[in-house]
Amino acid sequence: MHSVVEICLIILFLPLISSTALIFFNKRLPRGGDLLATACIGIPFCLAWYVFYRVIAVGHDPQFLITGAMQWFTIGPGNAGWGFHIDNLTAVMLVVVTTVSFCVHVYSIGYMRGEDYYGRYFSYLSLFSFSMLLLVLCDNLLLLYVSWELVGLSSYLLIGFFFRKHSAADACKKAFITTRVGDVGMFIGLLMIYRQTHTFNYIEVFRGVQEAVQSGAWSETTWTIAGILLFCGAIGKSAQFPLHVWLPDAMEGPTPVSALIHAATMVAAGVYLVGRLYPLFSPDALLFIAYTGLITAFFAATIAITQFDIKRVLAYSTISQLGYMMTALGVGGFAAGLCHLMTHAAFKSLLFLCSGSVIHAAHTQDMREMGSLHKKMPVTFWTMLIGAAAISGVPLFSGFYSKDAILASALGFGMEHPNHRIIFIGLLIGAGITGFYMFRLIFMTFFRAPADDHRYRHAHESPRIMTGPLVVLAILSAGAGWFALGEHGWFERLVVPYSVGTAGVAPAAVEADGHSAHNIAMILSIVMAGAGILISAVFYYWKTCSAERWAKALGPIYRLVYNKYYIDELYKKTAVGGTLIAMRILAVFDRVVIDGLVNFSAYFVRAWSYISGAFDLHVVDGAVNGLAWGTRLVGTISTLFQSGVVQNYIMKVVAIVAFILLFQNILTTFL
């Protein structure tokens, strides 16, 4: 199986080569290099399917694993390595990433035609593909962190692609910084693990943490904290509550980018992280993950109901679906969560690309200004309908199988731990809401009477280069569930958490209790999804009820949800505002107090020197001058006696002698 490593090398580095070539030479290459970039992801796309075929279809071994590593640099007691960790999960992820990326590259050739910096766009896309492939292929935590940041970089570059717009410039900065908050948590988790195990390699880390927990070097709490810190990275990247705020704004990027990065792959990296590092999470940490996912899934779904921007609806829907995956992993539905990752990648990228096609035709993102487009854009309509059916969990479509599996594992978990039954109930209601907002989108966009006649008349189906990828993704969205989970359940048997071997660390995974949980969950989810779709039809297709009136009746609740629970405003006031205030205070402190002290000491020395100068001039020098003056005075007086006339001298001598004799007589008389 050595060749697999070599194939993966080609898969990994072709996009990097195209990215480097395009950033420097895009003006010199024909067509801005778009064909080169597409070829450089097309070949990995084929190779990834080949690896998938070799590994999964032929091999079919749950324990399959290839690693290959070389030393990168030394870190104190341990080493950082460059290496691959290729198992079944990797093979699945390779297929997901290359497939979506390839479709998006092809679609972009049509969508981005004529834009400024066309070549640079493809360079960034290739850079992203490289980073994402490194993320799924790498064999150690440090490299994971490296690629984690690199996908963040490409996301930054692509969100800010239309950098002349203020909103895009704001959004890319917000995305990078918000996710970095989570990344810092992940980095601290990494520090904890490295301190204990002196290695980054996944397998050695799993073993080291297991030993630490068993030997008591790590308490249960430490283990949980380390897990939650690692999960912080996933909270940021996968836009989980409370760091989800960047993802809706990230829709400022070109729509194909939203499909690739902010729907299918990068945001799912958090889910992949939890799956990949499954043995590092203690039962409590997994519970934390489950509840984070639940809150996210539910609350993002409620926001999605109220939005009118077609891409924002999809963005909140993405956040919500990522919450589903997290919850699944948290309650032990390992295969279910990762399977949903895969099916979601197919149908959500499809939905985004369809929305791009709609935007391309209608020149607006506001669903209130669209309508009746199903006649004008049949391919877009039908593929988008398939995507909506898949995400809503309509039976036989891919989303149905994976979501059903998630609900089943949540129900199983709830049966085992009655305290946590709310997870299942929350997800079930969420499933209904999903059906509602998805078909609200479909009805508003494609069926309502055209809101804007001018727009309607000019709307047209997109070119083949754009509809082609839609059809491919629609086929995958419809069918991916069958061969992945479906009746055979071989996905579940193949993609299993890495087992360290002993029960000590293996998470308290609760396998769904056979058929009973499965059947109950399936029936309930069908009912809920059907109800959601039906209600949306009542509101938006048959118009039996007026959405506006309901919104008015709900008043403050509606406004709260419509304004995304005011979380952005809260952050602006607290975290951002606090930092800005702190920076101003410190800058003033630095200038006034610290530098003031320096300047004060300078003034102090100068003042002192002035005083001592004055003292020197008047007192010290004054004394010197005074002495000289006194001497001169004495001299002046004594010159009075120096007349040079002999007679005067004799007279003075006589007078003095007479005075002395007189003085002597007086003295002798009185004594």
Added chain:
Amino acid sequence: MSDSGPLLTLITFLPLLGMCAILFIPSRQKEWIKIVSLIFTLPSLVLGIKMLIEFDPQVGYQFIEKAPWIPAFNIHYYMGVDGLSVPMVFLTVLLCPICVLASWGIEDRIKGYCAMFLLLETGMLGVFCALDLFLFYVFWELMLLPMYFLIGIWGGPRKEYAAIKFFLYTLFGSVFLLLAVIAIWLATSPHSFDMTQLNEQLLQSGVGATFRNLCFLAMYVAFAVKIPAFPFHTWLPDAHVEAPTAISVILAGILLKMGTYGILRVSYPIFPDSAKWFAPVMVMIALINIVYGSLCAMAQTDLKKLVAYSSIAHMGYVMLGMASFTPAAMNGAVFQMFNHGTITAMLFLLVGVIYDRAHHRDIDGFGGLAAQTPIYAGITSLAFFAALGLPGLSGFISEALVFLGAFPTWPIITILSTSGIVLTAGYMLWTFQRIFLGPLNEKYRTLPEINARELVTLVPLAIIVLFLGIYPAPMLNIFDHAVRELLNRIL
């Protein structure tokens, strides 16, 4: 190792020879003066690369040259390099030709400028090569003089204030260094200045812990001014803002490193116990440097001042690593010294590029320049991302090493320091947005793109930043052994 001739003497004093040569060129020949000074910085670079290649990381001091200088006081001309000094020497000889190129636009009294600059280069290289404490001190003070004039004559509007502040501040530190040097000399018998032997000699003469701690503190003040460590840092923003571009590059790229280099070369080996005694204070100062420096940087509206404060924050990582006494952290600290030298040099060069064109540095006064000057924007984004520690660029490796090594020793402080990762990203990206993104400021519709000479100064640094980010092992191997030796002494 002695067969390579007086390599270090050549590296150190060739620029001085260049200074003498320049004095014979008439001041009218401005181009020739610049060309000659460029030519005289190149042999040092070539020899520096030769030193880098021939250096054997597994051996201690190498390329040693020793001759009595003032026998009456047992002072020697004693030069030599180990793994700690080699990267610094290389950084110096690398940045100096770049700085001469970056000074090409200077017309005013260029002869004096170039002469001072070459004298400065000799002083800096001498500090990194000296192994005799007295010689070290002489070079240390030798740097001060040209620096004072370079800021005071060729600086910006407030150059006199900045130059005097820099001079007095540094001299204030130097006094303490001199005191410590004399105290050490008196305490050893026979009196000695040999830095490689002083620790043992002091132990033999049995000086007390108080004496050693006091000497360590006195030296620390001298070095802290250079780093600059809080609260001795306020000379830095002023000096940077007023200094010409090339001098800012030297200041941030090399002079700041002398502070941390001095601690690693002089204080730690001579007073290993005091190093441990002082570590809790040093790590607190490191944390303050990181958080306080980052927040102050964020508040600046002058681009050059922002970069200056970011230097304070980045030197905080070096101090955090030095105070942790683990191989990873110490390696990270030395590596961060080198990386900060290259990255911050790029940042200051880039500030110079925009200042030469727009004649101001107000961050809010630009906007949308990415559309007008795409190459400049691209290189700036590379430098900014390197400064914020993006993986794949060299700054990440050194910061990660520092954190990985510091965490076992100081867990809480390390966790608090990681907030610097977010803050740095915050102010770097915010600045990038204000200058390059958004609609193009109409004033700059004709702003010229970065030119070839400026590219020549930036591209080598960019390549090094990228290369060491992807493959840091060659550089880490150079000082790993020396770092471990130093740690063996301390622990």
